[in-house]
Amino acid sequence: MTNHALASDSELVSRFKGGCQSSIKILVDRHKQRIFSSIYFLVKDRELAEDLFQDVFIKIITCINDNRYNDQGKFLPWALRISHNLVIDYFRKNKLMPLQHDTETYSVFDYLANEQRNAEQQLIHTERINKVKQLIQMLPAEQREVVMLRHYGELSFKEIADHLNININTALGRMHYAVLKMRELMHAEENLEKVKVGKIK
């Protein structure tokens, strides 16, 4: 009996091509969080992200079955390139600017998964999400894109550079400035907290 859970992505792709349906389920489960997060981070609309995520896997399944899958063993970077291209296509077709900022009435963070939490856990979670929201909102679009591809998509900086058609140093530079900006904001918050504590004393 073969163990799908331990199989590599390439093995699962081969097994699916050979007619094993359960291997595609493992691939979806294994990579759904990374691929979905990377889409959601860009489009900021849960329903749209669900649709695009579905389109990504329909394309993946079709490519595999048409023998057009040739990623040299790197399934995830290939899948993320497909998802990123589909997002860009969506924005182009709808004449929208990608990577728009949240509006006052809408925020992607309003739709974060509602896991089972008690009141205290929910409060901590909400604070944490608000903090991340602030950090990410501060980033220019091109920096957010690199953060998304590196942190959520887990592409290497070389893969990001190839995908975005930029120099690897530019990709690293964008991540660098994104981190600096986030850190700056974190320090500003910490200082604000210190001032608040000082006032109470």
Add this chain to the structure above:
Amino acid sequence: MSKTTTKELIKYAYNDANISESHQTQVAIDGDPLIAQDYAELLQTLALLDGFKQCPSQQTVDRILKFADQYKH
């Protein structure tokens, strides 16, 4: 004097550096408290981003698997 930059720390944090770069960065972190602090802050910043990871609904996953079913041999 260490020339380790934040870019190098980022590559190291993401396991994106080659063996030689990783070794140099590790030596720099171990030997310089300021770089070690920088690295700790970097990890703290990156850890915050983990709070945003999301999953698609089971309904969407089921639709994908149903689509895959048509390729049954």
